[in-house]
Amino acid sequence: MAINYDEVEIGTELPAQSFPVTRATLVxxxxxxxxxxxxxxxxKFALEVGLPDVIAHGMFTMAEAIRVxxxxxxxxxxxxxxxxxxxxxxxxxxxGVGAVVEVSAKVVKKLDDRKVxxxxxxxxxGQKVLGRSQAVVRLG
Amino acid sequence: MALDPSFIxxxxxxxxxxxVGREKIREFAIAIGDANPAYTDPEAAKALxxxxxxxxxxxxxxxxxxxxxxxxxxxxxxxxxxxxxxxxQKFTYSRPVQAGDRLTVAVTIDNIKSLAGNDVxxxxxxxxDETGEHVVTSVMTLxxxxxxxxxE
Numbered sequence: 454m455a456i457n458y459d460e461v462e463i464g465t466e467l468p469a470q471s472f473p474v475t476r477a478t479l480v481x482x483x484x485x486x487x488x489x490x491x492x493x494x495x496x497k498f499a500l501e502v503g504l505p506d507v508i509a510h511g512m513f514t515m516a517e518a519i520r521v522x523x524x525x526x527x528x529x530x531x532x533x534x535x536x537x538x539x540x541x542x543x544x545x546x547x548x549g550v551g552a553v554v555e556v557s558a559k560v561v562k563k564l565d566d567r568k569v570x571x572x573x574x575x576x577x578x579g580q581k582v583l584g585r586s587q588a589v590v591r592l593g
Numbered sequence: 594m595a596l597d598p599s600f601i602x603x604x605x606x607x608x609x610x611x612x613v614g615r616e617k618i619r620e621f622a623i624a625i626g627d628a629n630p631a632y633t634d635p636e637a638a639k640a641l642x643x644x645x646x647x648x649x650x651x652x653x654x655x656x657x658x659x660x661x662x663x664x665x666x667x668x669x670x671x672x673x674x675x676x677x678x679x680x681x682q683k684f685t686y687s688r689p690v691q692a693g694d695r696l697t698v699a700v701t702i703d704n705i706k707s708l709a710g711n712d713v714x715x716x717x718x719x720x721x722d723e724t725g726e727h728v729v730t731s732v733m734t735l736x737x738x739x740x741x742x743x744x745e
Contacts, residue, residue, distance in 0.1 A: 481624045484624070486654070486655050515651050516650075517626075528631065528642075529650060530631075530689040533686050534683075534686065535650050535686075536681065536684070537681065538680065
């Protein structure tokens with residue numbers, strides 16, 4: 454199932470995915486990552502510091518976005534470089550539904566050594582939440 | 594008060610080794626909802642050529658975030674963490690983190706600049722394994738909002 458470098462073109466789109474996130478997701482991520490900043494689980498605190506609601510960990514959103522790439526290539530070790538800018542928070546309301554992060558990605562450059570650059574687009578509610586979101590991936 | 598640019602280049606001693614466990618990787622993979630078998634099934638990971646299960650690409654932050662605490666809590670630097678947000682994050686991998694790794698992080702302040710009254714701090718963490726081989730470099734920027742904007 455490995456993706457062959459020779460069969461990938463500039464503009465090749467990776468299968469897009471939607472990632473739901475609820476308050477429970479954030480509590481679970483806080484525990485697994487060790488990031489217990491209360492803006493990610495305490496609504497009173499989040500509002501007091503001027504946020505619209507409890508917000509998702511930026512690193513959670515970053516973790517979801519790259520799944521579009523790792524699911525595409527199969528072996529997550531193919532990712533040799535991955536960076537994002539956290540441009541806008543993902544508010545997660547306490548309504549049992551939460552938020553959805555939509556991620557799409559496409560190949561924008563073919564590099565040497567059978568590597569490609571993939572640009573990622575992550576949005577919630579139609580608004581972009583990550584900027585300069587890029588991965589370099591080594592293909593087969 | 595703006596951070597002192599003379600701290601650019603300051604490095605901190607390597608952290609105590611962090612031993613990466615299979616179950617910790619599993620816990621992290623479940624928390625991000627990622628069912629890739631390379632994270633949980635040693636046989637699936639071996640079939641891909643790995644020694645043991647590997648960790649998701651953003652897992653190293655668990656270790657580098659802890660290591661960056663040395664900067665955040667450096668009393669001489671005087672960063673007000675209550676005003677800090679995560680600006681950028683980048684990872685450059687030599688190889689994926691694997692179960693069984695004993696990883697240490699050496700942290701350096703790569704840059705300090707002032708942008709629209711905010712302090713922007715670039716913190717690099719070089720992660721190496723027990724043999725000293727490079728595994729991943731984490732570069733994060735922390736943005737400390739100007740004090741007069743707090744509470745807006």
